[in-house]
Structures are given as structure tokens and as C-alpha cells.
Amino acid sequence: MRYLVRDRMLAFHEEAWVENEHREKLFKVNRKLLRLRTTFDLVDTRGNQVARITKKVLTLHHTILIKQDGQAVGLISKRAFRLFGDRFKVRLRDGRQLRIAGNLWDREFDIRHGGNTLAHISRRWFTIRDAYAVDVMNERDATLLIIVAVCVDHILEDRKGERFTNL
Template sequence: MKYLVRERIFGIGDDFWVETENGEKAFLVDGKALRLRETFELKDPSGLVVAVIRKKVLSVRDAMKVEDANGETTATVRKKMFTPFHDKYRVELADGAEWEVHGDFLDKEYDIEADGGRVARISRKWFRIRDTYAVDVAAGSDAALVLAVAVCVDRLSAAEHGEGDDD
């Protein structure tokens, strides 16, 4: 299923609805202001928190973690070391599995892949709506987790490329 995400919406204190390609509200990205570290909540349409996204503190490399509603870490996202020709991110899942994220992060054209194949494709090309990109989640994948990872990659990439938090 494809979800529409607004670019540059992930500033602290910013809230935004992630919609389905049919325009239905799917998840609310709720940027939490007045926190010591970057924090976002991903909520379902009823307001139930399905994931909390936090910037990891005291990390050698910038990293973000995704927690479930109970505070358990479900994924950690960080830039891979030693990728000389292009950026790559690694997603370490709580169950020990890993996803690799690679492509063009500035232009929002990248894939999230696992050993079994593509988990999601992120692209601006599918929709002509200004400042919007699509996240095409593969059948059987956890849409909330994939969208939370996309938020992490967006924030980590923006920080690396000098885009401020004053979006």
C-alpha cells in the first residue's frame, strides 16, 4: 500500500497526517516539542500511539530508535560505516533481523530491503503533489514500522546534509 508523506514536516513540534494514496488518514506524526531530544509519536487515526521515534543520545554515530507503545525498542536506524560512494543506512530490528536502506536520500528515491526482498520503496516520482513523497509498503510488511523508519532516515539524512531543525 502507498502512503503519502509531506517533506520537511518532521520538525520538532510539527504534526502531520500520513495519508493513504486514496486520501484517507492513516497515521499522525506528532513532533514533541519541549523534549531534550528529538521525539516523534506515530499515532493511528484514533489517537493510539503505535510507535515512538527518538534520537539516540550518546551515540558514536547519529542514530534513532523506534519503540513500540510499551517502550520496547523495535528498531534502531543508523548510517552504515564505510560506504564511500553513497549513503546507506542500517535498520537493526529487535528480533535480530536487519534491513538495509539505500538510494538517493536527498531526492527521496530509496529502497528499504531485507534478506527476503524489498520491504518498501520511497519515491517522489509517483505523486505530483508539492512537497510530498510516497512510501510504498510491500504486502505483509508492518506499515507503522516502515513509516517510522522512513521518519528516522529523513531526520538522519537532513542532519547529515546540514538541513536544520527549524523546518
């Protein structure tokens, strides 16, 4: 099933909507700034929290913790320096380790496990700035895969901003 993530940028608040292929809104990603840690809340259309995503600030690697129902379900980290191997490391509570592979510069990448593609993330077909598709192959893990895609996209945006502010 295809999901669409549309970002809306505001002065002190950032939000994104996740829609299904029929353009029905499913989740809202609220980013809360002005905190020691950057947090995102994924909420459904009724305002119920589905997940909390917390970015740890003072770390060598970008590290994001995903919690559902108050329990950690995943950890995503981006290696600051990489000669070989994957740039992102995704560990889930159930023991699975996911791979993020593809063209990260153009935001065309897959989320994989054990040689199988679980989701494909693409900005290719969208003329709208800050919109991308998440094609999920297994609906059972759809919410978690959408969260991972949002986290990876956020880390890539942060890194892009850091390059320009350090000039």
C-alpha cells in the same frame, strides 16, 4: 499498498500525516522539539500512540530508537563516515537487519531484507513540497516500514540542515 506522508512545518512543532492510497488519514507523526532528545510520536486517528521514535542527540552517528508498547523494536543509525557499504544500519528486535539502498540525495530509495524489496520510498511524482510515497510490498510490516521511512527522511533532512548551518 501505497501510503503518502505529508509534512506540515510549524514554528515550534512539526507534524506529518500518513494517508493510505484513498487519502484516508491513518497516522499522525508528532515531532516534539525543545527537549534534550528529539521525540516523535506516531499516533492513530483516535490519538492512541502506535510508536515512539526517539533520536539520541549526543552521538557520533545519527541514532534513532523505535519503541512500540514500551519495548524497543528497532534501531536505525546513520554512519557519519562511509567509504564502502551501506550508509544506514537498521536492526530490528526480531534479528532482521534491513538495508536502505538507492538515491538518498533525491529521496528515491528502497528498504530491503535478504535481497527482497520490502518498501519503495519516492518523492518523484509529487509537486507538493515535503510529500513522499511509501509503497509497501508486505502489509504485515506496513507500520514498521512507514516508521523506518519517516526516520530515514528525518535523518536526511537533519543532515541537509547541518550542511547549511556550518557554512
